[in-house]
Every structure is written in structure tokens, then in C-alpha cells.
Amino acid sequence: MNVNVQQRPNVIWILVDQMRAQAMSHRGDPNVSTPNLDRMAIDGVNFTQAVSGTPLCCPFRGSMLTGRYPHLSSVPALNSPLSVDAVTVAHCFRDQGYRTAYIGKWHVDGNRPELDMKDPRNNKEVRFIPRERRGGFEDWWAYENNNQPFHCYVHTDGPSGEEQLFRLNGYETDALTDLFLDWVKRRSELAPEQPFFGVLSVQPPHDPYVAPAADMSRHRAANVELRPNVPPVAGIRERAQAELAGYYAAIERIDFNVGRIRDELRRLGLDQNTYVVFFSDHGDMHGSHGQFRKMAPWEESIRIPLLVSGPTRKSYKTQECPALLNHVDIAPTTLGLCGIQPPASMQGFDYSPWIVSSNTPEQDLPESAYLSLPVPTAMQTGLIPEEGIDRPYRGIVTRDGWKYVAMESQPWLMYNLGEDPYETVNLAYNVFYQAKRRELHTMLLAWIEQTEDTFVLPQSPDSPAWKG
Known part of the structure; x- marks a missing residue:
């Protein structure tokens, strides 16, 4: 060597x-x-x-x-x-x-x-x-x-x-x-x-x-x-x-x-x-x-x-x-x-x-980072659950200040951190932000595929329920 x-x-x-x-x-x-x-x-x-x-x-x-x-x-x-x-x-x-x-x-x-x-x-x-x-x-x-x-x-x-x-x-x-x-x-x-x-x-x-x-x-x-x-x-x-x-x-x-x-x-x-x-x-x-x-x-x-x-x-x-x-x-x-x-x-x-x-x-920096909780402690048998989330999630946070998190088959959180750094306004279900949610959802889906994850996201952003 x-x-x-x-x-x-x-x-x-x-x-x-x-x-x-x-x-x-x-x-x-x-x-x-x-x-x-x-x-x-x-x-x-x-x-x-x-x-x-x-x-x-x-x-x-x-x-x-x-x-x-x-x-x-x-x-x-x-x-x-x-x-x-x-x-x-x-x-x-x-x-x-x-x-x-x-x-x-x-x-x-x-x-x-x-x-x-x-x-x-x-x-x-x-x-x-x-x-x-x-x-x-x-x-x-x-x-x-x-x-x-x-x-x-x-x-x-x-x-x-x-x-x-x-x-x-x-x-x-x-x-x-x-x-x-x-x-x-x-x-x-x-x-x-x-x-x-x-x-x-x-x-x-x-x-x-x-x-x-x-x-x-x-x-x-x-x-x-x-x-x-x-x-x-x-x-x-x-x-x-x-x-x-x-x-x-x-x-x-x-x-x-x-x-x-x-x-x-x-x-x-x-x-x-x-x-x-x-x-x-x-x-x-x-x-x-x-x-x-x-x-x-x-x-x-x-x-x-x-x-x-x-x-x-x-x-x-x-x-x-x-x-x-x-x-x-x-x-x-x-x-x-x-x-x-x-x-x-x-x-x-x-x-x-x-x-x-x-x-x-x-501009050479990655645009987002992948968030995940594969197994919350509350899901593990034989453990006293710790305080915190009791179900899995996946999410992303972006360099331009957005966060999107989904539980299995359901959107959960979406924040504009640039305007709302303390995350007081959840935009995940706000009809005026459907286009942004579709964009972030697509980015999250790419992370799941890229990392060979098996997490089940909510329905596709191409479905009628996602269209504004």
C-alpha cells in the first residue's frame, strides 16, 4: 500500500x-x-x-x-x-x-x-x-x-x-x-x-x-x-x-x-x-x-x-x-x-x-435533503415508547426554504421556512398552495426512488385530487 x-x-x-x-x-x-x-x-x-x-x-x-x-x-x-x-x-x-x-x-x-x-x-x-x-x-x-x-x-x-x-x-x-x-x-x-x-x-x-x-x-x-x-x-x-x-x-x-x-x-x-x-x-x-x-x-x-x-x-x-x-x-x-x-x-x-x-x-450544492423516520420507537415491541412521533414519515427540506413531510398515504406538513421559520402555519392542505405541494411531492418521490426506499407516498400528484 x-x-x-x-x-x-x-x-x-x-x-x-x-x-x-x-x-x-x-x-x-x-x-x-x-x-x-x-x-x-x-x-x-x-x-x-x-x-x-x-x-x-x-x-x-x-x-x-x-x-x-x-x-x-x-x-x-x-x-x-x-x-x-x-x-x-x-x-x-x-x-x-x-x-x-x-x-x-x-x-x-x-x-x-x-x-x-x-x-x-x-x-x-x-x-x-x-x-x-x-x-x-x-x-x-x-x-x-x-x-x-x-x-x-x-x-x-x-x-x-x-x-x-x-x-x-x-x-x-x-x-x-x-x-x-x-x-x-x-x-x-x-x-x-x-x-x-x-x-x-x-x-x-x-x-x-x-x-x-x-x-x-x-x-x-x-x-x-x-x-x-x-x-x-x-x-x-x-x-x-x-x-x-x-x-x-x-x-x-x-x-x-x-x-x-x-x-x-x-x-x-x-x-x-x-x-x-x-x-x-x-x-x-x-x-x-x-x-x-x-x-x-x-x-x-x-x-x-x-x-x-x-x-x-x-x-x-x-x-x-x-x-x-x-x-x-x-x-x-x-x-x-x-x-x-x-x-x-x-x-x-x-x-x-x-x-x-x-x-x-x-449552485453546485444539492437543492434538498431527505428526511425519514423508518421505525418510530412506539412501533417496536418490547420498548417503552419515547415521546415523539408514533408513525413513520418521509420528507424533504429544500435549500430555498421549503419543507414537505408525508406520512404513509397522507400529506402531513408543509412550511415556507423563509417566511415562517417557527413553522406556525401548515400549508399542506391549503388549496392556494396545491402547485407547490405537487412540486415538493415530486421531489420527495425522486428521493424515495433514488435511495431505494419502499415508503408509500400519498396518491400521485398527477391524479385529479392534486390538480388545482
């Missing part, structure tokens, strides 16, 4: 859970201070329209790793196991001589049929995930899933390959960042000539919405300003404010640790040869439209932060990219930053040219 590894940049993914794009100070949220993320948005590339095409943890992560849509990635639903045959972004980096590591929440080992889920050793918080089920990652300090950020266990391999399980000290975000920084430092010392791809995946700001006391002390529920689309219903508003107080505290702790990582890269002399990609797997409704948590196709659920800092940045002129970067695009874009051709199995779009050069024409 003739690979000039010395000239390849390093890549770091910082992945957080359930952080919506609107919850950063540079996006105008008055409740939170995120100076380190704000700095990334200024001295890096800010994808202001990035989306989580499937706003649910496991399906997003399967697409993030494989570059394939959830219905084809082997991870269409909550607790679906990633196939051992899946080609992931880590495999691609390893083939090019990179060292790979995954630290933190995994959540694609799933409820495998060969596991006795009643056996406490297979509990998601402490389960040992064997090497062949790690998606090609070599170095490993991870857990399948956990919702207790002050009581978090990770497992790794001992000197002889034996299983090692230990509890993190303190708050998960801090402790996982410690592990990640230790790994980066060791890589720079042991093999300074070998590039690396490392993933830091933390559960916060996912519920239960808690953070260290110093962060929590800065936020009071009564002082939280809600988005305009949270309805004037006392119970919804009180709950949203109470949960958001902890949510914002957790985000500020994330921001602090992003700063730690970037500072350490500078100290080690790696900052000019390392891309840092910060993103979330989906958002959180927090009372908007009377909804909570994720899975929904509204803006608070599907819009995610996606910031990239790296060695190709030449000036401090703010670079905002309006691309609808989706979950399937993250892997091919990351590979593209390193000059690696994505494999044919990846369905996503490579946005790396828009990161490397700000002169790339906007």
Missing part, C-alpha cells in the same frame, strides 16, 4: 447527543454562552442549515458511520445492531494508514438476537462490545448507551486483549474528554508521523439534563426564554423551562471541553494539521409545538450544529455554508477533507470542497 501518511491531516469528530442547532449563542439563543463553539463558527466553517435526516440516536449513528440512509444502513431503528459487514468511515481511514479510536457512546450494537437481554452482563451501560462489532475502530473506550452522566462506565481492552470495565470519575463529558486528550497525546508521542481519526462521543445534553453544580448554578428555570412556537400552556412551558435550565448547563460544559481539546491541539503543535468536526445526532423539541424530545420533523428536532475547524482556513472572515449537510454526508465529507475517495457504498454527498475553499459556487 503506497500511502503518504505524513501529508494527510488528522481528523477529530466531537459528537454530542440531542443538541439542537438553535442552542448556541452565535445562533442568537439568549439562554446560553458558548464562546468556544462561537469561535469555531468564526474561524472555521459553519454549516448553518445542517440536518439530522433521521432525528433518532441509533439510525443517525448508523448513517453517520456508513454514509447510507437508515433503511439501508442496517440501523433503521432504535437498538438496531450495526452489521459486521458494514463498511464504515473507520475502515476507510484504516485502509489509508490512519490510527482510529472511538471514545464514549456507541449505541449501534443494538439488541442482538444472540444476546440474552435479561443477563445483566448484556445491559447497555456495561456490555462489552467485541472487536468485530466496533465498526473498524482500533482503540476503544466506550459504552453502548447510558443516561446517567454522573454514573458512567466504559470498557476497553487490557494488555492481553481481556475485557476491562471501569467507572468514569465525575461528569461524563469531562471524563471522556480526559480519556480522549490522553489518547491524542499518546498518538503524538508514539507515532507522530501517523495521522489519526478519533471520535469523542458524549451523551449530554441528552436528558436527564444535568451538569456539574457550577454550570447548573448559572441557570434558573424561571429565567429561561422559550422559543415563540412553545404554546401558552402552563404545563408545557413550565416543563420546558425546567428541562432547558439543565440542558443549557450541559451545553456550556460541552463548550468548555471543546475549548480544552482545541487548546491541547495547539499545545501539541497539531492544530495546523487537524480538522475538528463538531456536531450532534439530532435536536430536542423542548416544548415547541407542544412536543418534547426528538423524532419529529420540526426544526428544533432536525437542525443540528455542524462546525468544522482545520488547517485549510486562510482568514477570519466568517464562512457560513448554506448546504443541507445530512447524516449520510458526514462520512464522505470527512474522507474528502483528507483526500480519500469515499467507497461506492456511501450514498452521501462530499461537501469537503466547500470547507477547503470558500470560492466553490453555491
Whole structure:
């Protein structure tokens, strides 16, 4: 293999859970201070329209790793196991001589049929995930899933390959960042000539919405300003404010640790040869439209932060990219930053040219992004349904600011986001917008065919019922 590894940049993914794009100070949220993320948005590339095409943890992560849509990635639903045959972004980096590591929440080992889920050793918080089920990652300090950020266990391999399980000290975000920084430092010392791809995946700001006391002390529920689309219903508003107080505290702790990582890269002399990609797997409704948590196709659920800092940045002129970067695009874009051709199995779009050069024409960007919820948790037997949508849907969001979503055999939502950013007026059944609905319906149908999906859309736009 003739690979000039010395000239390849390093890549770091910082992945957080359930952080919506609107919850950063540079996006105008008055409740939170995120100076380190704000700095990334200024001295890096800010994808202001990035989306989580499937706003649910496991399906997003399967697409993030494989570059394939959830219905084809082997991870269409909550607790679906990633196939051992899946080609992931880590495999691609390893083939090019990179060292790979995954630290933190995994959540694609799933409820495998060969596991006795009643056996406490297979509990998601402490389960040992064997090497062949790690998606090609070599170095490993991870857990399948956990919702207790002050009581978090990770497992790794001992000197002889034996299983090692230990509890993190303190708050998960801090402790996982410690592990990640230790790994980066060791890589720079042991093999300074070998590039690396490392993933830091933390559960916060996912519920239960808690953070260290110093962060929590800065936020009071009564002082939280809600988005305009949270309805004037006392119970919804009180709950949203109470949960958001902890949510914002957790985000500020994330921001602090992003700063730690970037500072350490500078100290080690790696900052000019390392891309840092910060993103979330989906958002959180927090009372908007009377909804909570994720899975929904509204803006608070599907819009995610996606910031990239790296060695190709030449000036401090703010670079905002309006691309609808989706979950399937993250892997091919990351590979593209390193000059690696994505494999044919990846369905996503490579946005790396828009990161490397700000002169790339906007007209070359895809016009829309595909939204889907193949399997809501309420449809899965044996699970306690999460709050959110209880039936499948498919949809699109367009670069010129339209959104159209359909349930099986029925239109559901249509918004003009340019005029109605808080989605207060559903135009799906408005007779004056039939022509626009036909146009968006045709675009959605093209996505379904292109991605080999089997979802059944409403009747054809050529039928009499669609004609104005």
C-alpha cells in the first residue's frame, strides 16, 4: 500500500447527543454562552442549515458511520445492531494508514438476537462490545448507551486483549474528554508521523439534563426564554423551562471541553494539521409545538450544529455554508477533507470542497435533503415508547426554504421556512398552495426512488385530487 501518511491531516469528530442547532449563542439563543463553539463558527466553517435526516440516536449513528440512509444502513431503528459487514468511515481511514479510536457512546450494537437481554452482563451501560462489532475502530473506550452522566462506565481492552470495565470519575463529558486528550497525546508521542481519526462521543445534553453544580448554578428555570412556537400552556412551558435550565448547563460544559481539546491541539503543535468536526445526532423539541424530545420533523428536532475547524482556513472572515449537510454526508465529507475517495457504498454527498475553499459556487450544492423516520420507537415491541412521533414519515427540506413531510398515504406538513421559520402555519392542505405541494411531492418521490426506499407516498400528484 503506497500511502503518504505524513501529508494527510488528522481528523477529530466531537459528537454530542440531542443538541439542537438553535442552542448556541452565535445562533442568537439568549439562554446560553458558548464562546468556544462561537469561535469555531468564526474561524472555521459553519454549516448553518445542517440536518439530522433521521432525528433518532441509533439510525443517525448508523448513517453517520456508513454514509447510507437508515433503511439501508442496517440501523433503521432504535437498538438496531450495526452489521459486521458494514463498511464504515473507520475502515476507510484504516485502509489509508490512519490510527482510529472511538471514545464514549456507541449505541449501534443494538439488541442482538444472540444476546440474552435479561443477563445483566448484556445491559447497555456495561456490555462489552467485541472487536468485530466496533465498526473498524482500533482503540476503544466506550459504552453502548447510558443516561446517567454522573454514573458512567466504559470498557476497553487490557494488555492481553481481556475485557476491562471501569467507572468514569465525575461528569461524563469531562471524563471522556480526559480519556480522549490522553489518547491524542499518546498518538503524538508514539507515532507522530501517523495521522489519526478519533471520535469523542458524549451523551449530554441528552436528558436527564444535568451538569456539574457550577454550570447548573448559572441557570434558573424561571429565567429561561422559550422559543415563540412553545404554546401558552402552563404545563408545557413550565416543563420546558425546567428541562432547558439543565440542558443549557450541559451545553456550556460541552463548550468548555471543546475549548480544552482545541487548546491541547495547539499545545501539541497539531492544530495546523487537524480538522475538528463538531456536531450532534439530532435536536430536542423542548416544548415547541407542544412536543418534547426528538423524532419529529420540526426544526428544533432536525437542525443540528455542524462546525468544522482545520488547517485549510486562510482568514477570519466568517464562512457560513448554506448546504443541507445530512447524516449520510458526514462520512464522505470527512474522507474528502483528507483526500480519500469515499467507497461506492456511501450514498452521501462530499461537501469537503466547500470547507477547503470558500470560492466553490453555491449552485453546485444539492437543492434538498431527505428526511425519514423508518421505525418510530412506539412501533417496536418490547420498548417503552419515547415521546415523539408514533408513525413513520418521509420528507424533504429544500435549500430555498421549503419543507414537505408525508406520512404513509397522507400529506402531513408543509412550511415556507423563509417566511415562517417557527413553522406556525401548515400549508399542506391549503388549496392556494396545491402547485407547490405537487412540486415538493415530486421531489420527495425522486428521493424515495433514488435511495431505494419502499415508503408509500400519498396518491400521485398527477391524479385529479392534486390538480388545482
